[in-house]
Amino acid sequence: MIRLEKRPEPSRFWTAATPILAVVLTMIAGGIMFALLGKDPVAAIRTIFWDPLFDPQFAAYSRPQLLVKAGPLILIATGLALGFRAGVWNIGAEGQYIIGAICGAAVGLAFYPMESWIIFPLMVLAGALGGWAWAMIPGVLRTRFNTNEILVSLLLVYVAEQLLASMALGALRNPEGGGFPGSRNLQQYPSAANLELIPGTGMHWGVVAAFIAVIFAYVLLNRHMTGFHIRLAGQSPRAARFAGVNPTRLILLCLGISGALAGAAGLFEVSGPAGQISIDFNVGYGFTAIIVAFLGRLHPVGILLAGLLMALTYIGGELAQFMLGLPSASIQAFQGMLLFFLLAVDVLTNYRFRIGKGAIT
Amino acid sequence: MNLGAIDPVLLIASLMVAATPIILAAIGELVVEKSGVLNLGVEGMMITGAICGFAVAVESGSPVLGFALAALGGAAMALIFGLLTQYLLSNQVATGLALTLFGLGVSAMVGQAYRGIKPPATTRIDMGPLSDIPVLGRILFNHDWMVYFALALVACVWAFLKFTRGGLILRAVGESHDAAHALGYRVVPIRLLAIAFGGACAGLGGAYISLIRVPQWTDGMTAGAGWIALAIVVFASWRAGRVLLGAYLFGGITVLQLNLQAAGLPVPVEVLSMSPYLITIAVLVVMSARQRGAAGSAPAMLGRIFHASS
Numbered sequence: 001m002i003r004l005e006k007r008p009e010p011s012r013f014w015t016a017a018t019p020i021l022a023v024v025l026t027m028i029a030g031g032i033m034f035a036l037l038g039k040d041p042v043a044a045i046r047t048i049f050w051d052p053l054f055d056p057q058f059a060a061y062s063r064p065q066l067l068v069k070a071g072p073l074i075l076i077a078t079g080l081a082l083g084f085r086a087g088v089w090n091i092g093a094e095g096q097y098i099i100g101a102i103c104g105a106a107v108g109l110a111f112y113p114m115e116s117w118i119i120f121p122l123m124v125l126a127g128a129l130g131g132w133a134w135a136m137i138p139g140v141l142r143t144r145f146n147t148n149e150i151l152v153s154l155l156l157v158y159v160a161e162q163l164l165a166s167m168a169l170g171a172l173r174n175p176e177g178g179g180f181p182g183s184r185n186l187q188q189y190p191s192a193a194n195l196e197l198i199p200g201t202g203m204h205w206g207v208v209a210a211f212i213a214v215i216f217a218y219v220l221l222n223r224h225m226t227g228f229h230i231r232l233a234g235q236s237p238r239a240a241r242f243a244g245v246n247p248t249r250l251i252l253l254c255l256g257i258s259g260a261l262a263g264a265a266g267l268f269e270v271s272g273p274a275g276q277i278s279i280d281f282n283v284g285y286g287f288t289a290i291i292v293a294f295l296g297r298l299h300p301v302g303i304l305l306a307g308l309l310m311a312l313t314y315i316g317g318e319l320a321q322f323m324l325g326l327p328s329a330s331i332q333a334f335q336g337m338l339l340f341f342l343l344a345v346d347v348l349t350n351y352r353f354r355i356g357k358g359a360i361t
Numbered sequence: 362m363n364l365g366a367i368d369p370v371l372l373i374a375s376l377m378v379a380a381t382p383i384i385l386a387a388i389g390e391l392v393v394e395k396s397g398v399l400n401l402g403v404e405g406m407m408i409t410g411a412i413c414g415f416a417v418a419v420e421s422g423s424p425v426l427g428f429a430l431a432a433l434g435g436a437a438m439a440l441i442f443g444l445l446t447q448y449l450l451s452n453q454v455a456t457g458l459a460l461t462l463f464g465l466g467v468s469a470m471v472g473q474a475y476r477g478i479k480p481p482a483t484t485r486i487d488m489g490p491l492s493d494i495p496v497l498g499r500i501l502f503n504h505d506w507m508v509y510f511a512l513a514l515v516a517c518v519w520a521f522l523k524f525t526r527g528g529l530i531l532r533a534v535g536e537s538h539d540a541a542h543a544l545g546y547r548v549v550p551i552r553l554l555a556i557a558f559g560g561a562c563a564g565l566g567g568a569y570i571s572l573i574r575v576p577q578w579t580d581g582m583t584a585g586a587g588w589i590a591l592a593i594v595v596f597a598s599w600r601a602g603r604v605l606l607g608a609y610l611f612g613g614i615t616v617l618q619l620n621l622q623a624a625g626l627p628v629p630v631e632v633l634s635m636s637p638y639l640i641t642i643a644v645l646v647v648m649s650a651r652q653r654g655a656a657g658s659a660p661a662m663l664g665r666i667f668h669a670s671s
Contacts, residue, residue: 004450004668008628037470089454141642145650150454151592152403154640159586159635166631291460329469329580340441342449343459351450 004351014349019295019306022342029341030334037283039324047323048316048331060093062315064202066275069314072097072205072265074158074307076289078213079258081298085221086230087237088254092138092153093262094286095160096131100263101270102167103216105183105277108192109172112184124205124267131263132256134160139255139360143248148256156226157286168209183277186270206268217300230254262286288314291339310335367620374414374531376572377501377508380612382407382566382583384511386590387604388518389562394594395522396555397535397662401457402442404587405464409436410564411571412468415480415578418568424483428507428568435564436557438464443556446666447549453664461587469580474581480572483507507569512605514562520602531555535660538667548667563587571660585638592641596648598658607644 027049031041042126051061076093083090090096104127111119138152172183186192197203221227233240233250241247274281291308297300317331386403388426393400413434418427425625442460483505522528531551534541536549579594589611597603618633626633652658 006668091458143647145646146652147642147646147649148595151588151595152642154588155585155592155638158638162631162635166629170629287462291462294455327473328393329466329472329473332466333463333470335467336459336466339455339459340445340463342458344445344449346451347449 002098003354004347004352007350010349014298018345018349019297019302019342021345021348022295022338023309023325025341025345026334026338029337033330033333033337034326037270037326037330039326044320044324044326047320048148048313048334051323052312052315052319058319064196064200065315065322066308066311067202067207068204069222069306069311071204071210072260072269072285073289073292073310074210074304075206075213075268075293076262076267076286077296077303077307078210078217078300079261080289081293081296081300081303082217082230083222083254083258084234084293085298086233086250086254088251089150090135090138090153090255090258091131091150091290092135092155092157092286093289094282095157096134096152096259096262097266097269097286097324098157098160098164098282099134100127100131101266101281102164102172102277103127103263103272104267104300105186105270106167106172108189108271109184111191112189117193118190119195119203120271123192123271124209124264127267128260128264131266132260134263135255135259139259143251153255161282164277164278164281168277168281172277173222174276181279187272187275190278192271194268204268204272205284206265206272206358209268214300214304221300226253262289288335291335294339294342313338367624372616372620374503376609376612377617378612378617380608381508381511382569382574382586383590383593383608383611383635384515384605385566385569386563386587387593387608388511388515388601389559389566390590390594391597391599391601391604392518392522392531392562392640393555393559394599394663395535395660396552397538397660397665397667398446398552398556399453399664400439400442400460400556400559400633401454401591402438402460402464402587403457403559403590404583404585405461406435406438406560406563407464407467407567407570407583407587407590408581409438409464410567411583412472412567412578413564414568415475415571416471418480418572419475419478422481422535424481424572425485427480427572428565431564431568432561433564434569435562436560439560439563440553442505442560443553447552447556450666453666461589465581472578472580478578480576482576483573505563505573507573511569515555515601515605522601532660536661537666538662542667542669548669552667563590566590589641592645595659596644598648598652599660611637612639630662 027045030086031045034044035041044063051058053059078098080090080093107126108119108123134156137156138149141147141152142149158242168183174182174184174306192206194206197205222230229240229250230244232243232357233245233247268283270277292306293305295310313331313335320326321328384405389402390403410431415426417430418424438460442456445456446453488496522532530546534546534548534551540550566586567583570583593604593607593611596607608670614637618636622630622633
């Protein structure tokens with residue numbers, strides 16, 4: 001009989017090894033899934049994980065895409081991880097991302113066609129504020145009325161999507177767009193465009209912000225009292241209360257930071273890679289970022305690596321769709337599977353497997 | 362604007378149809394939460410049920426078989442969750458989210474082949490003279506059999522939780538798993554049963570959307586119904602009867618806003634479309650503000666991990 005024995009403290013080895021193990025297991029299970037779809041599993045896995053980086057034909061295009069896709073994922077996941085560590089579950093990052101994009105783009109479009117260096121910083125500010133405000137709704141409802149923040153933040157995603165549709169069709173529609181939905185293309189408006197900073201790398205301001213957020217989060221969690229409070233509140237809410245941690249402040253802080261970062265990510269996306277507010281401008285980064293946060297073990301540096309890996313599955317997935325005719329949704333299933341395996345093997349971090357009958361079963 | 366075009370009788374009749382998927386998913390989740398497990402993957406199980414039911418019904422031509430397989434598909438998804446949370450002791454919130462993300466992906470993948478197809482029609486129950494009663498007949502006795510099945514299920518769950526020994530054990534496990542364990546009840550198998558039941562119900566709810574309510578397959582067609590079902594369990598204060606009330610309230614708003622859109626109310630369509638979600642949030646706020654005083658009616662072990670040796 002196999003039973004689990006709790007470790008006195010989490011294993012350091014497995015903390016680092018479980019994400020790698022999960023990725024390997026996902027590759028195997030994903031290979032089986034691709035085989036069931038009638039594709040060559042080895043070719044599919046190679047197309048997703050190897051070809052975007054090293055294939056001479058595609059690497060030139062794919063490598064810059066890595067940073068473009070990883071930027072928003074890392075930015076959002078870093079914020080979410082702070083909350084997850086404190087036991088504050090903001091799963092509506094997708095909504096905050098949309099609202100951030102709308103607010104930021106609205107500020108940019110309000111200045112059109114004026115040119116000034118101040119416009120882009122103002123847009124970033126507006127985007128972050130928009131995301132922050134959207135996250136404050138579940139935050140205030142939670143602290144004032146004890147409403148479950150998981151449900152409220154998630155339901156607000158659907159509200160945000162409707163708002164996005166109404167903006168793309170109404171207030172923010174391009175007046176010179178011939179009646180088509182969607183705003184002006186911000187990339188053609190120099191003061192508001194979030195262009196590539198170093199040609200050929202995919203590096204834009206959003207990626208810079210993501211790196212800064214990672215450093216900031218690392219310092220906060222490891223060197224700052226607030227970071228200690230966040231970790232304490234997550235591991236032992238009772239102890240945190242005795243230590244004088246103010247739960248209201250902590251909830252609002254965690255939701256606020258994650259909302260602001262998600263909002264900023266939305267703005268960087270709409271003014272850069274996406275270019276304009278359109279009905280379906282959001283592609284689910286807010287949800288994928290949840291996987292990134294867990295894959296990175298809620299640790300800023302881990303999230304950096306996890307974000308790059310997840311970006312790779314996006315690019316590789318597109319490539320596999322194009323080369324092998326793999327259905328586009330299969331990559332979403334693949335990412336979901338990764339989170340499953342990650343949570344499953346996580347048991348090794350906190351527990352030990354013992355074989356044979358113990359004293360108490 | 363033409364509000365006169367809205368027929369109140371038809372409105373109430375379609376309210377019952379709109380509420381049915383939510384009733385099914387919410388009553389399943391209620392049982393799961395009563396056993397002390399928080400499964401946030403309702404949306405994922407619903408969409409899995411929706412595509413399983415749709416695919417099977419189209420291939421076999423039998424909606425009944427479709428519903429049966431939808432229940433099975435939902436339960437299978439739920440058991441992945443059960444395996445992870447009960448045996449591998451993973452975090453229930455994160456695992457539930459994984460279930461939703463995975464379910465949305467898998468269903469879209471399988472569903473590719475089924476876009477733009479019409480499923481076989483589900484038979485209406487012939488109630489004979491009952492459905493000829495002027496107003497009541499059209500509201501109550503003129504639906505497909507799943508509507509009545511959902512209502513019967515709510516009654517069964519209510520009776521099970523209130524009157525049977527099994528219901529008592531289930532609630533004991535949810536209120537204090539350590540005490541239930543000490544009494545010799547097998548916490549993990551009981552919870553797995555509850556989780557599988559919840560998954561089957563969510564699967565049925567999803568299939569109801571794809572086979573009867575819409576009836577068609579589109580990616581992500583449950584559109585948050587699973588999350589609303591979760592909210593309705595909170596609204597219902599974990600009581601079976603109130604689930605019905607919550608689902609009808611939500612169904613009523615959904616149907617009403619659709620009717621108002623059709624009637625051309627001078628309000629943007631998007632505002633009407635977001636109203637069901639906004640009202641769900643509002644109701645959630647009111648209920649949670651009220652429950653705070655009475656020490657909460659949530660099962661005490663909701664979301665806690667059970668590990669026997671600790």
